[in-house]
Amino acid sequence: MTRLHPLVMLLLAGCSGATLPPPTIVSVSPAERPASSSGELTVTLDAILPTLADHGANTVTVDDRLTVTIGPRPFGPSRWADAGVLSDFVASVLPEGSYDVTVELGDGRLATATGAFRVTTGDWPVGYTVGMIGDQTSGVPFGVTLRAQGGMDGGYIGTVNLAVPNATVSPSVSGPFSAGLRVETVTVTVDHPGTYHLDVSDLGGRTGRSLDFHVAQ
């Protein structure tokens, strides 16, 4: 960034202090990804955080609040970290298209990189199978094996949405598949003991369903 010498700035402005420049989105890596894949995304930022140095008290106060979004979805931590190099896992939940990356600092300074992240056409499996689930207890985590059938070379590496009708399941989006296989730890919470089933689906509309299993209170 080209800047005038501070003393020249002082003479020109006739006063002291500097207005902080807006943050800069240096890079988004990778810049594009198929809709059917998931993985880590890195956004690199350059910014001067709001800072007050008190020489009398020997203290420095920094407002490190931060909000980053990719399209409609929040991304990364809520505090400045790692010198502005922010990494986060992005599930395969964004439809094909270009997405703005936006950063907002704690003092309201804002920057937007228009269309900085692009989602290309996905290569989806033809469907999903869910392994046998035994009797479970509400609120107690258990493992479930998810398999993607067909699809891209090397197997599916995206994520799926998880749902249990008439109950709550956590997480609602699975972790990434590897070579078409995902062993996910889920927690099902029910209001009434009974028989339930787990539905999986992806952004391409493919689905899968488990056999019924009993959940006790």
Add this chain to the structure above:
Amino acid sequence: MRPAPLLALSIQVISAFAAASAHAAPVVEAEPSRLVLGPRARAEITIRESAQDLHGAVSVGTLLAGASGEDFTRFTWTPPPDLRAPTLVLFAFWTGESPTLADVTVLALPCAGRTDLAIETEPSAQVTVEVAGARFGPRRADRQGRLKLPVEVGPHAHEARVIAELSDQSKIRVLPLSLPPSPWLLVTSPASSTDGSPVHVVLVVPDTEESAGIELVSEGAKVEQLQTVGRRLLYRVTPDRDRSSIPLVARTLDGSARAQMTLEVVRPVAATPVAAPPTPPPPGRWVLGGTIGGYVGGGSNAGPQGAFVVGYGLPKLPLVLELELGIRHQSMSTQVGTLGVQTSSLTVFPIELAVRWEALSAGTFRLGIRAGAGLLAGIHHLSSTFDSELSEGALGWEVFGALQAGLQVGPVEPYLEIRPTLSKVSTDHLEARPGGGVFSVGVRGEIR
């Protein structure tokens, strides 16, 4: 003693003070370099490469202008007809109206007196007298052992050694010589005060002076000692209002007067339609100096500092208006949570106006009191291990009082300063007080 309109002389150049000065001290030669007082005694003084505005003075006798050329001016000095006692005659030459000691060349001309020394010794002894390395005689005493021997005694002589030889025996007696003190040189420049304006007074004390202490007293004037180099002193004499003449007496501490003169105060004539142009005001003094030191203001408000000071001394008042341009620097590094280390450095350039009161001047000791205020223009720099750097201008203020103590050493005055201050520099990103207690070592000198 009044300066001769143009003068001259040289004998033994006692000192031409080599120091920074507005005028070069004249180069002076004398012929002869010592003489014996008598009806035909005289000395020729030549000033080389003299400027037009040449002034001179002598402690005793008459100094008359003689021939002059492009690069010299010649004078003739003659002693008073009744001067017979050994005397060290002092001369001073300078250019300009308000000289400092660096502008003045001082010469001393030893003048010996001739006398008949009455001696009582062994009958028919062969007598020789030694005075300050010179031998007189031999001459034989009469049968009663008495004789008178003519000798020449210089102003530096303290005793006469009488050597009496008879057969194979010799006797040596030491006779103490009591010589009257040589007069001091006392002269003002300019020769008179215009409407009560201050004048400079040069006082030169001969090295033959044995009484302790030197003081210049006056009646109806303020006397300030400006410079002292050895036995040469420079004063500023400011006549009281409505005085028409000021008696000046230079004396020893036991009250023995060694030189005296009267300073006339010239009043401007009432304005008439054809009045002369107004008398120019007396010149002020320009003072240049610099300081270096440090400051402590609490927390990280501490660091080195320095300043350049230019001042103007008000005529007739012991006040100096000063402009000070300085620099100060302070820095701090702090761990900020888990983010990393933030460094904040501040460099300020004080631009301040001050008034310095020259409160006390005793001998070479000087005591001053200052007060002032000004702006602190600065640069604040933030750098860290976790975000980008920031440089911003910063503006603040300061008010201060200060106490200074110094010693006049020739044309310069080294001094110490202690300065309590109130100061503040702040921006959206900085809170600092780059002042508090400011401690300095400085030196300054006057330029006229």
